[in-house]
Amino acid sequence: MDVADVSGVPLWVTEHLREEGIESLYPPQAAAVEAGVADGDSIVASIPTASGKTLIAQLAMLSAVDRGGKALYIVPLRALASEKREEFAAFEAYDVSVGVATGNYEDSGEWLAGKDVIVATSEKVDSLVRNGAPWVDDLDCVVSDEVHLVDDPNRGPTLEVTIAKLRRINPNLQVVALSATVGNAGEMAGWLDAELVDSSWRPIELKTGVQYGQALHFGDGSQRELRVGSNEKPTEAIVRDTLAEDGSTLVFVNSRRNAEGAAKRLANTSRDGLDDDERRQLADLAEEIRGVSDTETSEDLAACVHKGAAFHHAGCSSDHRSIIEDAFRDRLIKVVAATPTLAAGVNTPSRRVVVRDWRRYSGDAGGMKPLSVLEVHQMMGRAGRPGRDPYGEALLLAKSHDELDELLDRYVWADPEPVESKLAREPSMRTHLLATVASGFADSRAALLEFLDQTLYASQYRHGPDGGEDNLERVVDATLAYLETNDFIDRGETVEATNLGHTVSRLYLDPMSAAEIIDGFEDATTPTVLGLYHLVSRTPDMYELYLRSGDREEYTMLAYERESEFLGSMPSEFEEERFEDWLSAMKTARMLEDWASELDEDEIAERYGVGPGDIRGKVDTAEWLLGAAESLAGELGLESVGAIRNARKRVQHGVGEELIDLAGVRGVGRKRARRLYDAGVETRADLREADKAVVLGALRGRAKTAENVLEAAGHRDPDMDDVTPDATAVPDTGADGESTESTESGGSGGEAALDGQDQSNLGDF
Incomplete structure (x- = not known):
């Protein structure tokens, strides 16, 4: 179907698509048009990755806007919201306004009323409905990307209920549900009263199979020789072979530790495939990664990137992940070892995908459990980029002939499992x-x-x-x-x-979290910071840190030493499960206390065995839960509101109590606040009237930083021209070295910058 033959969309769409190099629609896109996607009809599109799902969504949204309506695009991840915002920004040249909303779950989002297309996570949409966003009543089209995630036990129910509520509010609402892997697409279409567009067509061939011995065994019965050297692992041989054809490789493993270990090993293979220009670019990229955070994770990642490899998991900071994704899309980074979360919709295609680990640990199963077919097919769908790759290949690894047969049966020849609602949890x-x-x-x-x-x-x-x-x-x-x-x-x-x-x-709280917090308030006349951090850490909305080997004894002793600070009675050691949860919350609270006591990020990461992404996630979640606790205390008329607010501000900025006011100035943050305080600038008011030479000295002679900070504080003359740093204010060079300047202003960067407020356990993996 020629793009000019698509009815219902604005006239400029044809011109825009031709400028993008699109002259005709892919068969699944044409089928969606024939099903009425540009005429306001609901559809479920179950089509492979890279087969044009996003354009189907755009045709639906732009036709709705052209009819005078408003469209909503629901994504599963904040990172995807940022990606789609950039993609849809091209429409603004045609007077189609685009807005993004992901965080701040108490916000009614009234500012979005003037936007034609809104991109948001399902959690954010749910909160907007709860808080009465008036523009929700005006929606004409809703797109649900990766709709198979209604099957996810943690996040699926929110998507499911949100879609049901939006359809209840707007009985004539057009719903466009997109997925590459729905085993029961017909049932989904029946639920949504939608037409089904079900296709296996791809713009380039995707071959799936299993590596075993010295060959690749594909599902269509064909084989291809791939020699594995005597000193090589199969994954290394696959990466080497892919590099020889100027391709990239995405390797999925089952844990963060395995992702980091695989990346370090594969870096020795990828470095041999680099030219001189790539080596120079990667050296610069490695320095950029080191500037994100001063942690072992950051250093290890930079070392891999220097050789053309990387790892990607939730322990990496959002900035780390964004840098890696961009460089991998540009084929500057040749191989990425990742946990399965990277398969959840982020645009990271590669020539080959290797599913190295097809089992992962399950607490429910009490051991290793096979991945679902749906998950594996999501990973495999990352293989092959139209216009860049002549083909895509997705491979599992077998260690025996029996395992070869098992993997072909279990994954290569199998259909994805039916998507099942988890709402009854x-x-x-x-x-x-x-x-x-x-x-x-x-x-x-x-x-x-x-x-x-x-x-x-x-x-x-x-x-x-x-x-x-x-x-x-x-x-x-x-x-x-x-x-x-x-x-x-x-x-x-x-x-x-x-x-x-x-x-x-x-407040977007789990009612059980609210009940836990309210019960804890019975002992909260003068709560301590640790007591409050422990209280929110034992709620269902906080993912606690795991107890490692040897932690139980350490945190049991600490629990007894500080028992008087707890809000609520500590369970008996004989109540095994409850006591273990209590200690896990204790470990989480202690990490938050260390953060709020200005312990360096690298020391926290080493002490608790976490990455910078974990620290940021716990900090953001604690800030949100303490804000909720503050609201609940106000609702109940309790005297502890001030103490809760103090604990929230300290964890928000990662500072001692005396720095709260100063750290709240935009561009200051935890380390710069300490340097300014030590130089005698102790409050926002002091900063507003401060001697510029003192400020410049405390900020290590960085004139632009000093100007920005003074301007944010309201200084009457922030200009730093001809200002010489006061030598007495210059801090000693120590553990908080220059490398942390780029991120010490306190923001989490990346997708968190979309709204300025975020809860990392909501809407992110």
């Missing part, structure tokens, strides 16, 4: 039932059940397996009882949220 149901009542979607048990009938869960599990007791009613009744017991709802003739329930829903 206890945390999901209590969170979303409260939000449904608090936001006015339902005011009775019957109305709740009527609303939930519109979810995927109801269509799949409306009745128990024996056709007797209604499963949905049983779950709803148990959840309503919990919410009533904890004073979040009142149940009489109607079901209504209490003032407390409204607050909990607005």
Whole structure:
């Protein structure tokens, strides 16, 4: 189908597509147009990665805007929101305004009312609905990218309920659901009252198979020789072979440690495939990575990048991940070893994908468990970029002939599992039932059940397996009882949220987190910082640090030493599971206390065995939970509000109490605040009236930094021309060396900069 034959879209779209080199639509795109995607009809598009899903979404959104409507693009990750914002920015030349929203879950997002296309994570959309964003009523088109993630136990229910609510608000809403791996796409289309576009067409061939011995064994029965040297591992041989054809390789492993180890080994292979210009560019890139954070993770990553390799996992900072993704897309970095989260939609195609580890540890299984077919197919779909690769290959690795047969049967020849709703999980149901009542979607048990009938869960599990007791009613009744017991709802003739329930829903808290915090407040007349950090660390909304070998004894001793600071009674050591959770929360709280005591990031990373991304994630989550605790304390009229606010500000900036005011100045942050304080500039007011020579000295002679800081503080003359640093204010060069200047201003960078407020456990992996 020629692009000029697409009806329903603005006239400029054809011209724009031709400028982008698109003369005709791919077959799946043409099928979507024929199904009415540009005419306002709902569709489920189950088509392979790189087959044009984004253009299908654009045709739907731009036609909706052309009809005078508004479109919403829901993404699973904040990183994807940033990526899509850049991609859609081209439409602004045609007077289509684009906005992005990802963080700050108390914000109603009224500023988005003037935007034609809005990009947001499912969690953000859910919070906007809860907080009554008025423009939600005006939506005409909603695109759900990676819709198979409704199957995810942690994040899927939010996407599912959000889609159901948006369809309830706007009965004529067009829903465009996109995925490369839906085993039951027809069932999904039935749930959404949508037409199904189901295709296996790809613009370039993707061959999937298994490496075993000295050959690649493909699913179509063909083979190709690939010699593995006597001193080589199979992955190294695959990378070497791919480099010989000027291709890149993406290797999926099952843990962060394995990702780092694989990258270090594969760097010795990738360095042989670099030319002189690439070596120079990679040397600069390695220095940029070192500037992100002064940690062992940063140094290890830079060493790999210097040789053309990298690792990618959640322990890396957002800036690290962004740098690696960009360089890999540009084929400057030749090989990336990653955990499976990189397969979740971020645009990182490669010539070859290697699924090295097809099992990972599962606590539920008590050991190693095979990955799902859906997950493996998501990884495999990263192979092959149209216009860059002549083909794509995705390979698993076998150690025996029996394993070769098993992998072909289990993954290569298998279809993805059906997507199944996880809404009935206890945390999901209590969170979303409260939000449904608090936001006015339902005011009775019957109305709740009527609303939930519109979810995927109801269509799949409306009745128990024996056709007797209604499963949905049983779950709803148990959840309503919990919410009533904890004073979040009142149940009489109607079901209504209490003032407390409204607050909990607005704060985007799991009601069990709110109950834990409120119970802890009973002992919170003069709470300590550690006590407050421990309180929020033991809520379901905080992912606690794991106890490593030897940690139990250390943190048991610490727990008894500081027992008086806890908000709530410490469980007995004989209550194994509860006590272990208590100690994990203790470890998390101690890390937050170290951060708020200005311990260097590299020392924290080494002490707790975490990466800079983990530190940032825990800090952001703690700040959010303490902000929620502050609101709850205010709602309950407690005297501890000031202490909670103090603890929140300290963890937000990573500073002692005396630096809170100074660190809050834009561009200052934890280390610059300490240097200024030590030079006698102790408050924002002091900075506003400060001697410029003292400020310049404290900031190590960095004139532009000093100007920006003084301007942010409101100094009457921030200009640093002809100013000489005061030598007495220059700090000694020590552990907080120059390499940290680039990030010490306190922001988490990357996608976190989209709104300035973020909760890393929400909407990110």
